[in-house]
Amino acid sequence: MAGKGVEVVLIAPLPFMSSPQIASISWGRMKVQDCATTYKDCKVWPGGSRTWDWRETGTDHYPGVQAADLEEVIAKGVQTLVIGRGMSEALQVPSRTLEYLKNKGVEVKVLQTEEAVRAYNVLASRGARVGGVFHSTC
Numbered sequence: 001m002a003g004k005g006v007e008v009v010l011i012a013p014l015p016f017m018s019s020p021q022i023a024s025i026s027w028g029r030m031k032v033q034d035c036a037t038t039y040k041d042c043k044v045w046p047g048g049s050r051t052w053d054w055r056e057t058g059t060d061h062y063p064g065v066q067a068a069d070l071e072e073v074i075a076k077g078v079q080t081l082v083i084g085r086g087m088s089e090a091l092q093v094p095s096r097t098l099e100y101l102k103n104k105g106v107e108v109k110v111l112q113t114e115e116a117v118r119a120y121n122v123l124a125s126r127g128a129r130v131g132g133v134f135h136s137t138c
Contacts, residue, residue: 064092
């Protein structure tokens, strides 16, 4: 009885996608490197960005950033997440959101938005698997 050959398929790992730099930030306007869209609030991750639409999860300044706001970014495999709380830090980050990130093994930096953008860009320039959510007004 003749044996059947076994086909071996090698799957190459996915290429590492770098996190895009935040090219500019001002009140109500953010630009992400190599992206034609201007954002008010945005999410960024290795390989991409999009509008952070608070209506999707019912987010408001208080109680603030929810785990549901972060799931999409976390799913991209980030090791560090930077949260920009707004220019006047009006956006809250509740302890349950920080606990969610801790349980996922994700380091978090919560900062005023301009400081958050600077910290994010430094990490991105070093090739870190960094993501962020940024509020560009209050």
